Amino acid sequence: MTYAASSRRPRSRSVRTVSVLLGLALALGLAACSPSTSTPSGSDSGSQPERTLAVGATLEPASMDPWHNPAASIPQVLLYNVYETLVKVDSGGDIKPLLAQAWEVSPDRLTYTFHLNAGAKFASGAPVDAAAVVANIDRLKADASLTPTLKAQLAVVSGASVIDSHQVEITLLHPSLMWLYDMSSTLGMMLDPSYTGDLSTTSAGSGPYQVKSHIQGDSVVLDDNTNYWGNPARFDEVTFRYFSDPNAMNAAMLSGDLDVISNLQAPDALPQFADTSQYTTITGTTNGEVVLGLNNSSKALSKLEVRQALTMAINRKDLLDTVWAGQGTLIGTMSVPTDPWYEDLSGLYPYDPEKAKAMLKDAGYGNGLTLRLRVPEIPYAVKSAQFVASQLRDIGVKVTTEELDFTRWLDEVFTRGDYDMTIVAHVEARDLGKFADKTYYWHYGDAKYASMYHAADQAVTEDEGVEGMKAAAHYLAEQCAAIWLFALPNLVITKATVTGIPQNATTLSFDLTTITNR
Amino acid sequence: MKRAQLFAGLALVALVVVTAVVSLFWTPFDPIRVVPGQRLLGPGWPHLLGTDGFGIDIASRLMVGARTVLTVGIISVGLAAVVGVPLGMLAGQNGGWVDEVVMRVGDVVYAFPALLLAILLASVFGASTVTAMVAIGVASIPAFARVARAGTLQVMASDFVLAARASGTSRWGIARRHVLPNIAPVVGVQASVGFALAILAEAALSYLGLATPRPTPTWGNMLRDAQQFLFVAPLQALWPGLAIALAVLGFNLLGDGLRDYLDPRLREVP
Numbered sequence: 001m002t003y004a005a006s007s008r009r010p011r012s013r014s015v016r017t018v019s020v021l022l023g024l025a026l027a028l029g030l031a032a033c034s035p036s037t038s039t040p041s042g043s044d045s046g047s048q049p050e051r052t053l054a055v056g057a058t059l060e061p062a063s064m065d066p067w068h069n070p071a072a073s074i075p076q077v078l079l080y081n082v083y084e085t086l087v088k089v090d091s092g093g094d095i096k097p098l099l100a101q102a103w104e105v106s107p108d109r110l111t112y113t114f115h116l117n118a119g120a121k122f123a124s125g126a127p128v129d130a131a132a133v134v135a136n137i138d139r140l141k142a143d144a145s146l147t148p149t150l151k152a153q154l155a156v157v158s159g160a161s162v163i164d165s166h167q168v169e170i171t172l173l174h175p176s177l178m179w180l181y182d183m184s185s186t187l188g189m190m191l192d193p194s195y196t197g198d199l200s201t202t203s204a205g206s207g208p209y210q211v212k213s214h215i216q217g218d219s220v221v222l223d224d225n226t227n228y229w230g231n232p233a234r235f236d237e238v239t240f241r242y243f244s245d246p247n248a249m250n251a252a253m254l255s256g257d258l259d260v261i262s263n264l265q266a267p268d269a270l271p272q273f274a275d276t277s278q279y280t281t282i283t284g285t286t287n288g289e290v291v292l293g294l295n296n297s298s299k300a301l302s303k304l305e306v307r308q309a310l311t312m313a314i315n316r317k318d319l320l321d322t323v324w325a326g327q328g329t330l331i332g333t334m335s336v337p338t339d340p341w342y343e344d345l346s347g348l349y350p351y352d353p354e355k356a357k358a359m360l361k362d363a364g365y366g367n368g369l370t371l372r373l374r375v376p377e378i379p380y381a382v383k384s385a386q387f388v389a390s391q392l393r394d395i396g397v398k399v400t401t402e403e404l405d406f407t408r409w410l411d412e413v414f415t416r417g418d419y420d421m422t423i424v425a426h427v428e429a430r431d432l433g434k435f436a437d438k439t440y441y442w443h444y445g446d447a448k449y450a451s452m453y454h455a456a457d458q459a460v461t462e463d464e465g466v467e468g469m470k471a472a473a474h475y476l477a478e479q480c481a482a483i484w485l486f487a488l489p490n491l492v493i494t495k496a497t498v499t500g501i502p503q504n505a506t507t508l509s510f511d512l513t514t515i516t517n518r
Numbered sequence: 519m520k521r522a523q524l525f526a527g528l529a530l531v532a533l534v535v536v537t538a539v540v541s542l543f544w545t546p547f548d549p550i551r552v553v554p555g556q557r558l559l560g561p562g563w564p565h566l567l568g569t570d571g572f573g574i575d576i577a578s579r580l581m582v583g584a585r586t587v588l589t590v591g592i593i594s595v596g597l598a599a600v601v602g603v604p605l606g607m608l609a610g611q612n613g614g615w616v617d618e619v620v621m622r623v624g625d626v627v628y629a630f631p632a633l634l635l636a637i638l639l640a641s642v643f644g645a646s647t648v649t650a651m652v653a654i655g656v657a658s659i660p661a662f663a664r665v666a667r668a669g670t671l672q673v674m675a676s677d678f679v680l681a682a683r684a685s686g687t688s689r690w691g692i693a694r695r696h697v698l699p700n701i702a703p704v705v706g707v708q709a710s711v712g713f714a715l716a717i718l719a720e721a722a723l724s725y726l727g728l729a730t731p732r733p734t735p736t737w738g739n740m741l742r743d744a745q746q747f748l749f750v751a752p753l754q755a756l757w758p759g760l761a762i763a764l765a766v767l768g769f770n771l772l773g774d775g776l777r778d779y780l781d782p783r784l785r786e787v788p
Contacts (some may be wrong), residue, residue, distance in 0.1 A: 269750065318554035320570060379746075
């Protein structure tokens with residue numbers, strides 16, 4: 001019972017015990033084999049790099065299949081590490097070559113020609129050629145059970161065709177500002193077309209790592225792809241260990257079991273890692289907007305006045321200070337500071353509980369309003385929920401809070417829309433488009449917004465598109481389509497020996513390719 | 519010595535009861551309202567025990583938590599007694615296959631951890647105070663049934679029951695007039711001990727998020743919230759822990775003390 005908070009079932013404890021024992025045995029074994037690496041102070045080969053890396057993370061992926069499961073924890077492990085994309089977003093937020101060495105866009109922005117890297121090959125040895133890319137696009141187009149997000153992103157693609165063995169042409173139905181960004185993420189992951197194994201437990205990508213094992217309730221282990229076409233992997237084995245309890249993760253870091261905490265879930269614990277001779281703390285930004293989602297299909301929340309009142313009832317500055325120790329950025333719409341169309345709209349509806357109360361009364365809810373706040377059991381969500389419930393109570397809204405296991409949350413809230421309010425971080429980059437989809441779990445069906453967004457996405461020049469997105473984001477904020485609490489900070493703790501982790505997390509991936517452990 | 523134990527138990531239990539009753543009318547601060555600027559204050563004035571991560575007064579939360587503890591204790595022990603005692607009496611009075619069936623089913627329930635039942639109920643109905651009460655109550659039924667059965671067997675073998683039977687008193691009449699009053703003391707002792715177990719179980723379940731949901735404070739979920747500040751504000755975990763320990767101690771001492779006074783088997787020993 002020590003750190004098995006909430007979602008752990010008793011069964012998994014035995015699994016964990018076994019794995020802890022295994023880990024212990026491994027650690028002892030390693031220590032016995034190479035005593036010099038554990039004491040870098042020694043004069044002998046102290047600069048020998050470690051060949052393993054243990055990364056602590058929060059949400060455990062339910063499967064290794066990103067095409068049929070929307071959980072961001074899957075690309076966190078797989079993107080760029082196991083599956084590569086034609087283009088990748090670097091730590092500065094710019095699109096860079098990966099499988100494609102270069103690409104051209106036609107003047108009407110409808111045709112993209114990618115020149116593939118001739119050396120690129122899958123772990124099986126098969127080449128990543130034009131035929132493989134076309135096979136991937138066709139596979140996704142034919143897949144009826146693709147996640148709704150991918151389906152929406154793919155809708156713009158008219159087709160892909162082979163020009164020659166290493167040139168591929170992809171045509172769009174209309175110009176799209178977002179499309180190439182989408183291709184740098186889950187949508188663009190290239191799967192070996194000849195692979196027939198079970199993708200929920202194994203992998204077949206072209207990246208420097210491949211999925212070795214997934215121990216349910218504990219960890220995902222990647223091992224290096226010895227067949228890798230690019231710079232060889234720096235680690236033989238990388239383990240992502242999952243902790244639903246942030247304290248357990250901190251304790252594992254303090255005891256030396258982890259090399260990296262991929263995102264600190266207890267910012268109050270930052271001082272524990274203040275010793276710079278042992279730990280490095282990285283504070284940057286992420287694409288994660290913590291959204292207080294409002295179910296716009298519910299009667300009360302479909303009214304603009306009610307949504308505005310709720311927005312004004314929450315002091316988001318105090319919320320950030322209280323739940324995330326002031327770490328993070330206040331935002332007022334579905335956009336983060338690294339977006340080209342970012343504008344600080346956090347002051348659009350300033351905290352004013354009196355006015356909020358009056359507006360609620362005008363909207364016909366003067367006698368009270370009861371809302372169900374159903375949140376996943378993730379630290380930022382649970383803590384924000386308690387804060388939000390308290391402040392909404394001050395303006396006469398009765399909030400019943402329910403904390404759900406993440407899998408259950410995905411099913412009941414995200415998939416079936418059974419909720420009034422919920423809190424979750426949307427970690428995908430440039431995800432403004434989700435509000436244009438009425439079937440998405442917020443059920444925000446504002447036709448004006450949808451047309452603004454699509455017009456901006458389809459703009460003929462990029463500048464025009466960015467301006468359009470800015471206007472769309474502003475409209476979204478005015479309409480209080482949701483309440484944007486804050487943008488999650490990128491709080492990474494590493495051992496002092498670990499280097500190469502970028503300050504800002506610009507993609508879904510926990511990119512291992514830049515990391516070294518001296 | 520025995521008396522001192524009883525009084526110590528009574529005093530601790532009274533403290534919990536009085537705190538819970540007072541919390542119905544008054545707490546020093548609002549036990550659920552978040553106060554942004556006041557988080558993680560140490561013990562002092564006006565926050566005697568300090569504040570938690572949301573700036574809420576810990577003493578106020580403890581007071582309200584006492585209410586949950588008593589509610590869960592009373593209902594779950596009540597449930598267990600109301601179901602368990604008649605079953606035990608039935609088994610004891612009838613003997614034979616009735617006895618076998620009741621007691622073996624009891625053994626099965628006894629082997630079934632309350633935690634499993636709580637997880638089951640929480641996943642079907644959503645975690646709440648009620649699911650915790652039912653889980654703890656159902657899990658405590660066999661203990662009451664066993665105590666009642668043992669007491670019943672003893673009473674049934676006595677001469678006055680033999681006389682009552684000879685004079686044609688119905689089974690129901692014997693149960694009501696002879697068995698129940700005679701086993702009441704042992705059931706009372708069991709209730710007090712069961713209460714202590716229920717407090718522990720409630721704290722464990724709400725620590726695991728399987729009982730009363732936030733924001734309603736319970737000692738268990740206060741402990742859970744305090745865990746994240748263990749290195750920053752360790753005292754935060756001490757207070758609910760102390761409350762649980764004292765309440766459990768109180769009910770255990772009370773139970774032991776009551777047994778010494780009420781249990782007829784111990785009464786004859788000087």
